[in-house]
Amino acid sequence: MKRMLFKHRSIRKFRSNPIPEELLRECLEAATRASTCGNMQLYSLVVTRDRTLREQLAPCHFNQPMVVEAPCVVTVCVDIHRFSMWCSQREAAPAYDNFVWFLNGATDALLAAQNFCVQAEIHGLGICYLGTTLYTAGEIARILTLPQGVIPLTTIVVGYPDESPELTDRLPLEAVVHYEKYTDYTAAEIDELWAEKEASEQTTRLLEENGLPNLAQIFTLRRYVREDNLAISRSYFTLLKERGFFNQ
Amino acid sequence: MKRMLFKHRSIRKFRSNPIPEELLRECLEAATRASTCGNMQLYSLVVTRDRTLREQLAPCHFNQPMVVEAPCVVTVCVDIHRFSMWCSQREAAPAYDNFVWFLNGATDALLAAQNFCVQAEIHGLGICYLGTTLYTAGEIARILTLPQGVIPLTTIVVGYPDESPELTDRLPLEAVVHYEKYTDYTAAEIDELWAEKEASEQTTRLLEENGLPNLAQIFTLRRYVREDNLAISRSYFTLLKERGFFNQ
Numbered sequence: 001m002k003r004m005l006f007k008h009r010s011i012r013k014f015r016s017n018p019i020p021e022e023l024l025r026e027c028l029e030a031a032t033r034a035s036t037c038g039n040m041q042l043y044s045l046v047v048t049r050d051r052t053l054r055e056q057l058a059p060c061h062f063n064q065p066m067v068v069e070a071p072c073v074v075t076v077c078v079d080i081h082r083f084s085m086w087c088s089q090r091e092a093a094p095a096y097d098n099f100v101w102f103l104n105g106a107t108d109a110l111l112a113a114q115n116f117c118v119q120a121e122i123h124g125l126g127i128c129y130l131g132t133t134l135y136t137a138g139e140i141a142r143i144l145t146l147p148q149g150v151i152p153l154t155t156i157v158v159g160y161p162d163e164s165p166e167l168t169d170r171l172p173l174e175a176v177v178h179y180e181k182y183t184d185y186t187a188a189e190i191d192e193l194w195a196e197k198e199a200s201e202q203t204t205r206l207l208e209e210n211g212l213p214n215l216a217q218i219f220t221l222r223r224y225v226r227e228d229n230l231a232i233s234r235s236y237f238t239l240l241k242e243r244g245f246f247n248q
Numbered sequence: 249m250k251r252m253l254f255k256h257r258s259i260r261k262f263r264s265n266p267i268p269e270e271l272l273r274e275c276l277e278a279a280t281r282a283s284t285c286g287n288m289q290l291y292s293l294v295v296t297r298d299r300t301l302r303e304q305l306a307p308c309h310f311n312q313p314m315v316v317e318a319p320c321v322v323t324v325c326v327d328i329h330r331f332s333m334w335c336s337q338r339e340a341a342p343a344y345d346n347f348v349w350f351l352n353g354a355t356d357a358l359l360a361a362q363n364f365c366v367q368a369e370i371h372g373l374g375i376c377y378l379g380t381t382l383y384t385a386g387e388i389a390r391i392l393t394l395p396q397g398v399i400p401l402t403t404i405v406v407g408y409p410d411e412s413p414e415l416t417d418r419l420p421l422e423a424v425v426h427y428e429k430y431t432d433y434t435a436a437e438i439d440e441l442w443a444e445k446e447a448s449e450q451t452t453r454l455l456e457e458n459g460l461p462n463l464a465q466i467f468t469l470r471r472y473v474r475e476d477n478l479a480i481s482r483s484y485f486t487l488l489k490e491r492g493f494f495n496q
Contacts, residue, residue, distance in 0.1 A: 001249035001250070001252075001370075002249070002370055002371075004249075005281050005282075005323050005363050005366060005367055006277070006278065007276040007284070007451070008283070010283055014451065017391075019446040021381045028425050029421055030253040030254065030420075030464050031256070031424075032418045032421060032424060033253050033254055034253075034362065035256070035258055035365075035375075035376075036466065037379050038472065039416055039417070040467070040470060041371075041419055041423070042419065042429065043424060044424055044425070044426055045424060045426070046426045046427075046428075046429065046430055047423050047425060047427050047428075048427075048428055049427070049428070049430075050428050057453075062274040079424075081324050082423065082433060082438070082441075085435075085438050086438050086442055087464045087467065087469075089435055089439065089464075090462045090463070090464035090465065091464075091465070092462070092464035092465040092467065092468040092469070093316075093468055093474070094468065095468060095474035095477050095478075096472075096474070097483040098332055098477050098478055099481035099482075099484060099485050100258055100382055100477055100480040100484060101477065101481075103354075103382055103484065104379060104382070106358075107352065107358055107377075107401075107402060110355055110358035110359060110362070111358060111361070111362045111377075113359070113423075114282065114358070114359045114362035114363065114366075115366075117283075117360075118253060118363075118366055119253055119487070122249075122250055123250075123472065126326070127274075127283075127357070128283075129283045129359075130356075130484055131285050131286075131352060131355075134348055134352070138496055143429075144426075144429045144430050145429045145430050146325060146431075147430065147432050150430065153351075153355075154355060155296070155385075167288055169287070169356075170280045170281070170287075170289065171280075172491055173276055173277060173280060174465075175289070175330065176279075176280060176289055176291060176292055176293060176327075176330075176360075177276050177292070177293050177295060178292055178293070178294045178295065178392075179294075179295050179297070180295075180296055180297070180298050180301055181392045181393045182292065182294055182325075182392050182394045182398065183375075183393075183396065183466070184391050184393075185330060187333075187337055188277050188484055189314055190330070190333050190334050190337055191337065194334055195284055195333075197413060199306075206329055213287055214338045214339075214340070214450070215336075215338070216334055216335045216338035216339075217338065217339070218339035218342055219286070219288070219335065219340065220335055220340040220342065220343065221340070221465075223286060224286065224343070224344075225343070226341070226343035229343050229344070229346050229348055229349065230343075230496050232348040233346040233347035233348040233349075233496045234347075234496055236281075236347060236348060236351065237347050237496075240463065245382070247307045248476050248481045248482055248485075
């Protein structure tokens with residue numbers, strides 16, 4: 001169990017069995033035990049098990065089959081609405097409609113999300129985070145009837161795994177850890193840190209499939225293209241303002 | 249061990265013993281096993297053990313004694329710099345200098361941070377997140393010599409606990425979880441969800457100490473005042489632009 005976190009794989013194929021009610025509740029409780037800014041719990045977890053609703057959400061996640069196949073989809077939201085309502089009902093003027101409280105809420109939300117995932121995996125469930133949430137957050141907000149002051153940040157699909165993928169590679173630890181201060185990389189160090197990843201069979205296969213000379217270009221020319229990055233950045237920032245997180 | 253996450257308390261008093269090198273490394277490795285957007289690992293963990301440097305960081309965290317007393321301070325940063333360097337060295341034009349990649353990097357960073365904390369607690373270490381990081385991120389960036397494309401998001405102090413505080417209360421689970429869609433709260437429901445917290449001894453004590461009629465006003469008039477919220481929001485957003493996360 002001490003090596004639990006080292007066994008994490010994202011799961012993208014699920015059996016259709018539902019998650020027992022008590023187990024789901026335990027994972028949600030574990031989420032709420034994570035650290036939270038000022039103990040304010042500025043997030044909401046929207047747990048969608050209804051298949052029709054998951055079918056509505058699927059296009060927001062580029063119709064990845066797991067959104068419908070997994071029994072449960074958890075949309076992780078920053079929520080300043082609930083706390084602000086409480087303040088307003090107590091003659092206390094809420095002042096959370098600004099960027100730092102989006103960030104505080106996002107921190108709360110993501111620590112809770114990760115606790116949820118760890119607890120799920122302890123019990124043999126599999127999870128996958130859906131980064132597509134940021135691309136289509138406005139439409140997700142509409143489907144899940146999120147009020148002002150609530151914005152989707154990420155999504156977790158969860159259920160019993162129907163695959164057992166290999167552990168994914170990571171950069172060597174010294175790539176992401178700096179001791180004392182940040183030590184900038186030399187060009188040679190960058191080459192060295194990526195060497196194993198670039199030499200892998202998986203990379204060779206990707207390069208063949210994509211007809212490209214190196215792995216970096218798969219990221220910049222195929223996976224995350226500049227014009228998409230800019231469009232998503234603008235649309236999420238617009239949504240942030242519309243939803244009341246940028247009155248400053 | 250299955251109930252590990254349910255035992256989390258933030259620790260603010262630490263013994264001075266250092267963390268064994270191997271154990272620290274295991275916690276950092278656990279951090280890197282968290283899910284990461286496109287397996288890009290868009291974060292850096294700056295591990296500061298040097299006391300002089302921690303003394304320099306302390307004012308950024310309002311001189312909370314734990315920053316100097318704990319043997320180790322981990323500044324958790326969003327990092328698009330390393331990945332962009334790699335792309336540039338491969339004739340691939342990086343396009344991560346925009347808001348969505350700040351958010352993707354923040355997500356990566358916070359999932360990694362929470363894994364770090366869980367692994368630390370498994371081994372009897374204690375942790376505390378420092379939200380002050382957002383207030384003084386520019387100064388922290390200067391002290392830790394963060395290059396362009398790297399921005400502090402949160403900080404973790406970690407070490408062996410010298411206190412064993414009670415478990416902190418949380419709102420009832422139904423406050424933060426919504427089934428299927430978001431169901432907005434009635435005023436009566438808000439009252440009910442906060443009832444236990446408002447009736448606690450701790451709240452009674454806080455109201456006396458602050459000479460205020462209710463807990464919500466402690467948040468709005470004492471802890472997080474509107475003008476501070478706005479000033480921090482503006483300064484962090486300015487930093488985001490300066491550090492190259494908002495070219496869009």
